[in-house]
Amino acid sequence: MTAEERHLRLYQEIRSRICLLDYPPGAKLGEEALAAEFGVSRTPVRRVLARLADEGLVAARHGVGTIVTDVDARELGQVYELRMELAQLAGWLSPLPITERVVTEAQDFVQRGAALAAAPAPRDFATLNMAFFDFGLGLCGNAALAEMSERLYYRTARIWLQTIPALDLAQEAAFFHDEMRQVATALEARDPRAAALIRRAHISMSYQRLAAA
Amino acid sequence: MTAEERHLRLYQEIRSRICLLDYPPGAKLGEEALAAEFGVSRTPVRRVLARLADEGLVAARHGVGTIVTDVDARELGQVYELRMELAQLAGWLSPLPITERVVTEAQDFVQRGAALAAAPAPRDFATLNMAFFDFGLGLCGNAALAEMSERLYYRTARIWLQTIPALDLAQEAAFFHDEMRQVATALEARDPRAAALIRRAHISMSYQRLAAA
DNA sequence: TGTGGCCGTGATGTACACAACATGCCGGCA
């Protein structure tokens, strides 16, 4: 395994733990502890934590520790405002041709969404949401747009699991299932712009519910 | 001076050198050489190069060196497409109130633009362009949007100086001067959306001229 | 003379030791 692959695995693993609240905001990510867990030295771990710090997910303070950051309301609103616009743009800037395989994947997501709605669990919800988001990135032919969208998504993804206790989990799962059904319908019609508009609408509604809670 | 400040200075300095072609695409950035120049060890330098690698400005290859990347035509087009949209969004998503000081700064940029048009020089051109871009970032109240715009700008900024020999330098300086005049006029009218639309228009026209060369 | 393998050289990647720093505790003193 090459160095870059190791870095990517470590990065995605720790990022995932932050977004799934295995490391909640305020948690201390000890470099030594992580190094021991993954069987490497502090150096590659610091490389990953530096990247997470650049992306705003953690903050390293000398003599104290590397702390998972919190998401304040102002930042959250700004990120969602921008995410809405980018989600729509994904349907207009170089959308990739919708292949049969893409449609099949979308239908598979609908089924997984149905299973989630039947037995909702916060962690499964968040995991499926991340997977569906990654699927959406694959439909975007503009690499820069996909990169920015991913960066923004993961920047605030963790507040979702933080807010779930104040929301109706079953209703949220139903909304999510509906979103996937509508997106799948748009993709079956080979209409990337419709899919993008649906995504934008659901991001908007999701934020409204988040902000109200 | 704190560690983060040192990092930021080093980062901005090296990024500037890349965008001003002091380090042209293909150039090797030796960690040891940079460390010696700035009077530090390889460690902080590697921290900076890692960030530049994450942003796509350089590529570190084990056993070879850290190389300044080139910008291919497809990436350039996608980045400009997205930058146009973001430039317009800056006028709509939380634009900051336009103070008297902002107007004064804009008028100062117009004067500097006039001086540049009177005696055009590629490097001065690029430097003023970067300064004017940073000024524009300060008008955007959406921190996420400003961050993404900056990232995208610096990602392809170097192709400008690369393409200048194939363009009409005096004409480009005149275009740039016009852009600053129009933006200043919009800001004097306290109309951030007009300023944003002007920025978008000039990004679009600038790309058309770049792509034709 | 052409070619293939070996090795020197220099680069980035990793590990580790030490410096710099923040925090909390504990004891002395007013």
Next chain:
DNA sequence: TGCCGGCATGTTGTGTACATCACGGCCACA
């Protein structure tokens, strides 16, 4: 009893030696 200062402890930041890797030149051999 309250407060203040020093110190122990643990953390991130830095420096440095070594491991790993790629490239290019050189030499042996066919």
